[in-house]
Amino acid sequence: MSLLFIAPDRDLSSWESAIQDIDPNIEIDIWPAIKDKERVQFAVCWNHPQHLLDGFPNLKAVSSLGAGADHLLSDESLPESVDICRVVSPSLVQQMKEYILAAVLNIQRNFVQYIRQNDQRKWQPHNHPSPQELQVGVMGLGELGKPTAKQLAQLGYEVSGWSRSAKEIEGVTTFAKTEELHPFLNNTHILICLLPLTEETKGILNLDIFKQIDERGWIINAARGEHLVDEDLIYALDSNILQGAWLDVFSEEPLPDKHAFWNRNNVIITPHVASITKPDEVADQIVENYKRALSGLELNHKVNRELGY
Ligand code: NAP
């Protein structure tokens, strides 16, 4: 039986060795070099070519190589009978906490402006708010959003969080469901998106939402590019509805040369690096789920196909 990796834009050699360090008996295929399609029972995918996954008659389960599984769920060729799981790891959580904290601190302390001023040899101090004066709203309180919200609250920020089901998180004012989206957004200075990409959340970062957060607020999107309506962001920035945007993810990656987000003082771009799956930190859970799939056991970190995450 074989475990297949499909990740066209990744060097998978370290994945192969990380899996074999745990269990040297696992047979590994790396797409497109597949020895025998009938032997493939488990696949690990990242941005796989769509319409590929129905070509393996004995495929039992597919794992995302990362935290998000939207790239798997959007592939209509994935048979209903195939279970989907994803990766959840302390390292992904830690990296996301660092990324969001770095962005929030840079915004709070005006470093974005100071770095731009460096280029102009401009000596111009700006006032900055204390953490207690900054209302930070976290959309999505799952594996990544909840610890991120908690960390910000521990550092003294005024934190609110929004999720599908109601939550209780120490130091965080929580809201749930569409009905509570408006009160959640009220007074928010920095809006952070850590939602999964689903039918319900696609395009959620739009003009209507931008108008509901604090005037001259910021958004930070470290979830998926399709959460954001690009034209609405440009309009909101140009109309002073928003002060700035900190973006790690984009509808098209790499962000095309001609995209309107480049070369703007008020848009910070990072190349989808907020939280990166490291092979040696998650190989054990991939092996565990591979063995579970082969034995017909319930997968860990299984994705709910109906909810879309
Ligand atoms: P998760 O554990 O599945 O958590 C998702 C959270 O979103 C949950 O709190 C969920 O609510 C909430 N949610 C889902 N649909 C909602 C809706 N319609 N309305 C309100 N709340 C909703 O996901 P995660 O592991 O934290 O990861 C989140 C996303 O981050 C991933 O899907 C991925 O796209 C992105 N990501 C990006 C990077 C990067 O490097 N930029 C790295 C890793 C992950 P409930 O708690 O009620 O279920």
Ligand code: GLV
């Ligand atoms: C990265 O974007 C992930 O989903 O892990």
